[in-house]
Amino acid sequence: MVTLYRPGEGPWYRLPTGWKTALLLVVVLAVCLLPPTWWAAGAMAAVCVACYAVPGIGLRELVRQAWAARWIVAVTLAGQLIFLDPEHAVANAARVTTAITLAGLLTLTTPATELLDTVERAMRPLARLGLDPQRAALTLSVTLSTLPVLARLARDVREAQLARGGGRSLRHFAMPFLVMVLKHADELGDALAVRGVR
Structure with a gap:
């Protein structure tokens, strides 16, 4: 699910670890504050696409990260559908997917030792x-x-x-x-x- 560091080049690789961690944390927190609506789920998907659609990463990697987390997303969505309407369930599952894929982006572009030191x-x-x-x-x-x-x-x-x-x-x-x-x-x-x- 969480992919460890793979060497590469691009904006995410050049960004200092502390700033990158703080930026992605702020993005995840902002996503968590969005209301559980269809447009918010779309906005979360757009955030993931924007974060991955940069030189050195690419949308193929986003698909790979999301596919790796498919069972967590499926269980989350199924559990939410039991208690909530589809709009709320999809928005909450989108939150989880966004958090996982952005965590994957952080570990993908940051060596573990640098991340731990930070x-x-x-x-x-x-x-x-x-x-x-x-x-x-x-x-x-x-x-x-x-x-x-x-x-x-x-x-x-x-x-x-x-x-x-x-x-x-x-x-x-x-x-x-x-x-x-x-x-x-x-x-x-x-x-x-x-x-x-x-």
């Missing part, structure tokens, strides 16, 4: 309140590295399922995927414990 620097003033900036940056690092791993595990389980003639049964997919996720979590926990992280 987060750590931004959180230093909160150390007075008891927040550990290094631990917060480590949490973000683990999250960013885990999402692509989970996507790869899901793909591996699905390919193995299809190779065995298991079809596309969710029931047959869920158990092996859960076992692999728990195994990965165990290995990650052991690796962090060895490095003294509790």
Whole structure:
């Protein structure tokens, strides 16, 4: 879902990490404040297109990011349709899609180390309140590295399922995927414990 850094050139790559992070955060917050209407959903789509339709990125990458998040968007939309009318449901799903694709744009154009350094620097003033900036940056690092791993595990389980003639049964997919996720979590926990992280 969240794609890690890919080297490239263009305005998003040249923008300093702090400014880029702040700009995208402001855009996501502004999108969240839009009313849940059809025109707002269209405006959110236009924001995504504008952010990706620059040299060095392109709309093909936007489609790829949105496709990677399709299940999250589908579950969000289905859940919203149970309780809300279609206009509100579509607008809320568009918000989620916009947030995911803009987060993807940030990680796509920013090396993880630069992003983590920026987060750590931004959180230093909160150390007075008891927040550990290094631990917060480590949490973000683990999250960013885990999402692509989970996507790869899901793909591996699905390919193995299809190779065995298991079809596309969710029931047959869920158990092996859960076992692999728990195994990965165990290995990650052991690796962090060895490095003294509790």
